[in-house]
Amino acid sequence: MNTIIFRTIAPILVAIMVVFSVFVLLRGHNEPGGGFIGGLIAASAIAIYGIAAGVSEVRKALKIDPLAIAGFGLFISGFSGLMSLGAEAPFLTGLWTYFEIGNAKVDFSSVLIFDVGVYLVVLGTISAIALALEENEEGE
Amino acid sequence: MEFALAALVGLFFATSIYLLLSRAIIRMLLGIAILGNAVNLLIFTAGRLTREIPPIVPHGQKQLIEPFANPLPQALILTAIVIGFALFTFLLVLGYRAYQELDADDTDTMRIAEPERAPRPPLSY
Amino acid sequence: MGTNLVNEETLVLPKAMIEVATNAADWVIILPVVLALLGAAILLMLRSTLRGQSVFAIIVVMAIIFIDVLLLLKILEFGPQTMTMGKWLAPFGISFSVDVIGAAFALAGAVVTLVVLIYVQADIASREVKYGFYTLVLLMLAGVSGAFMTGDLFNLYVWFEVMLISSFGLIIMGGRKIQLDGAIKYGFLNFLATTFFLIALGYIYGLVGTLNMADIAIRAGDAPVGPISAIGALLLLAFGMKAAAFPVNAWLPASYHTPHPAVSALFGGLLTKVGVYALLRTLILILPSAREFLDPLITGLAVATLILAPLGALSQTNLRRAIGFFLIGGVGVVMAGLAMPTMRGVAGASIYVFHSMLSIAALYLLAGLIERMSGTDDTRKMGGIYNASSLMSILFLVMIFAIAGLPPFLGFWPKLLLIEAGASQGDVVLIVALVINSFITLIAGTRLWSHIFWRVGREGENSEQVNDRLEPLSLKDKWFGIAPTSILVIIVVWFGLFPNVVFDAGRTAAADLLFSERYIQSTGIDMDIENIDIENIDIEVKP
Numbered sequence: 001m002n003t004i005i006f007r008t009i010a011p012i013l014v015a016i017m018v019v020f021s022v023f024v025l026l027r028g029h030n031e032p033g034g035g036f037i038g039g040l041i042a043a044s045a046i047a048i049y050g051i052a053a054g055v056s057e058v059r060k061a062l063k064i065d066p067l068a069i070a071g072f073g074l075f076i077s078g079f080s081g082l083m084s085l086g087a088e089a090p091f092l093t094g095l096w097t098y099f100e101i102g103n104a105k106v107d108f109s110s111v112l113i114f115d116v117g118v119y120l121v122v123l124g125t126i127s128a129i130a131l132a133l134e135e136n137e138e139g140e
Numbered sequence: 141m142e143f144a145l146a147a148l149v150g151l152f153f154a155t156s157i158y159l160l161l162s163r164a165i166i167r168m169l170l171g172i173a174i175l176g177n178a179v180n181l182l183i184f185t186a187g188r189l190t191r192e193i194p195p196i197v198p199h200g201q202k203q204l205i206e207p208f209a210n211p212l213p214q215a216l217i218l219t220a221i222v223i224g225f226a227l228f229t230f231l232l233v234l235g236y237r238a239y240q241e242l243d244a245d246d247t248d249t250m251r252i253a254e255p256e257r258a259p260r261p262p263l264s265y
Numbered sequence: 266m267g268t269n270l271v272n273e274e275t276l277v278l279p280k281a282m283i284e285v286a287t288n289a290a291d292w293v294i295i296l297p298v299v300l301a302l303l304g305a306a307i308l309l310m311l312r313s314t315l316r317g318q319s320v321f322a323i324i325v326v327m328a329i330i331f332i333d334v335l336l337l338l339k340i341l342e343f344g345p346q347t348m349t350m351g352k353w354l355a356p357f358g359i360s361f362s363v364d365v366i367g368a369a370f371a372l373a374g375a376v377v378t379l380v381v382l383i384y385v386q387a388d389i390a391s392r393e394v395k396y397g398f399y400t401l402v403l404l405m406l407a408g409v410s411g412a413f414m415t416g417d418l419f420n421l422y423v424w425f426e427v428m429l430i431s432s433f434g435l436i437i438m439g440g441r442k443i444q445l446d447g448a449i450k451y452g453f454l455n456f457l458a459t460t461f462f463l464i465a466l467g468y469i470y471g472l473v474g475t476l477n478m479a480d481i482a483i484r485a486g487d488a489p490v491g492p493i494s495a496i497g498a499l500l501l502l503a504f505g506m507k508a509a510a511f512p513v514n515a516w517l518p519a520s521y522h523t524p525h526p527a528v529s530a531l532f533g534g535l536l537t538k539v540g541v542y543a544l545l546r547t548l549i550l551i552l553p554s555a556r557e558f559l560d561p562l563i564t565g566l567a568v569a570t571l572i573l574a575p576l577g578a579l580s581q582t583n584l585r586r587a588i589g590f591f592l593i594g595g596v597g598v599v600m601a602g603l604a605m606p607t608m609r610g611v612a613g614a615s616i617y618v619f620h621s622m623l624s625i626a627a628l629y630l631l632a633g634l635i636e637r638m639s640g641t642d643d644t645r646k647m648g649g650i651y652n653a654s655s656l657m658s659i660l661f662l663v664m665i666f667a668i669a670g671l672p673p674f675l676g677f678w679p680k681l682l683l684i685e686a687g688a689s690q691g692d693v694v695l696i697v698a699l700v701i702n703s704f705i706t707l708i709a710g711t712r713l714w715s716h717i718f719w720r721v722g723r724e725g726e727n728s729e730q731v732n733d734r735l736e737p738l739s740l741k742d743k744w745f746g747i748a749p750t751s752i753l754v755i756i757v758v759w760f761g762l763f764p765n766v767v768f769d770a771g772r773t774a775a776a777d778l779l780f781s782e783r784y785i786q787s788t789g790i791d792m793d794i795e796n797i798d799i800e801n802i803d804i805e806v807k808p
Contacts, residue, residue, distance in 0.1 A: 071309025088286035091295045092350045186471030253446040
């Protein structure tokens, strides 16, 4: 599994997968994609990096405990639901606003924050599980 | 079409219940996995089958045009798959740990929590 | 624009979105669940910092209790409350519909959680904090509160699973062999129960085309009785398994005594009660015709549970397993109420659940202290604790009297209501079973008490031989162990002496369960429009 070809390709592959996962996350509102599938892609990128470079290397690169990432994701998801309190709307109501950047109109919404939260939860939990399993394998 | 799927659901249920009746934990786990698929297929069939018409609002329209596939069962199944997957993973790891620690894959020999020869309560004060 | 454009003027759509502003005060409906979730998220982020987690968790639970009280007061004054997520109208959005039993059970659950959180301060290891004990407890509270408050059947399934997965984490915390053994049985059976529930959900959706509880209650009346009864039977099996009613109760005495006593208390106080609550909610409010069809079966199961459970307790020498059987007996009492859907019967069942949440948790916590003092879980080797701690012996005896249903404790009143209900219906079998249950529970409980407390020494030695293996409780154990447990006991005694508040709440709860009008009205579903086409939803288009 841990051949030189794989080890050379892995960093490039991981970088592309992470960027792609963010792309999938952002196009998710009206087209196929979204936080869940984006998070899965990012987590598989991390799992690949773990196989190629070893778990301790990944933990060093991540800097934050994967489960803490998941906790942060859960927090901002819940918080995005609470934001509609200010708008006199029920829990989890989507709030929309627009920015003009140059000539482009950019949508920004509480739905997006929720989706980013889902992305982080999936990324955190799945990579925590993957890293724990890989650690087990290395130990044996 | 519904008949074929209903028969398949029945077959899945029969298989999973047969496996769940086993004493070996690994078979019970397989039974649980098949049971989850049976239920998901059941919900899918219960939402009525519509072929090849995805529930996507066409461009420029404000609502779906009849006929279209019912999207709700698919959302329910997606949720159920994710949750079922999480629980199944937990049970899998638990079964493995139990096999390592208790040295038992047979539920009949797992008697630590319920000792086989439990002492009788005293008959007097 | 497409060629096959629907002419918008000829299209009549039912209203799907809320157009009025939501009052900030309405947020008490959702806040208990949201606070618990956010609290769990923050604790997960701070997983590696050991200090301060306990204080933070206790503050969060106190805030939840405060909001639960506000919510309960509001419901008692204005009737059931509903909030539908994301500005949708029920049944299109997911609703949280809370009536008196939902709010009261959520409150009792939060109180039990608070007491347990204080109780564990005496002996929690830093390894367990790091493992995520507080996160799991808050997640479990979120799941339990969500299950009590949701107005959507599929959402109920999701909360069941939230609860289940955090309870998995709690039951194996510590990782002793006996816990693995218990967790296998607990895990498989509970997973199976929720899967049965999911099967029933699939059938309900196929039959009536909706999953909103109020909407099902409206439409199930027109549905054919046969399929509805089959669904009811599946729900009875699924929730009966969750609640540990006879004959699917075997997992409970096999697992509830294995984890830390505080975790046992949490499970005994919260988890089985959610199953019981779901039985009351689905079979009385949503599918009354199914309940009617299943009535003889429910009566039989209630009688069997009522009589067999305390007999199980009688034959146990393991203290916490014996308490597990008392817990099952309590489920039988609620099943008796389910078999008698009159005002008195349902009120009695609801009050009994409330009482059982508090008193079973208190019993498990006391059992934990007793095990710590005597260093064993065998009741025959415990003797002599009366000398070491007379306060504990009083607390334990009061709790035994309460669950057996002796006056003047809280457990007496719901049993009285149930016996009255049975008398007015001429249901002699249930009355006799209820009395036998109280009687055997009393025998089993007082026998435990006399062996643990009254006997001077251990079983099998001379009666004057003092038990020399008892270790007196440390000061820490006294403050963090006995004090919070006493709070639960005081609540049970207080409501037993002054039961009027509980009676009023129980009556309202029963009325809202039996006559669904107020509950359905609160969701805003128009009862006159019988056949809304569920597919005809006005899709929100992004501007």
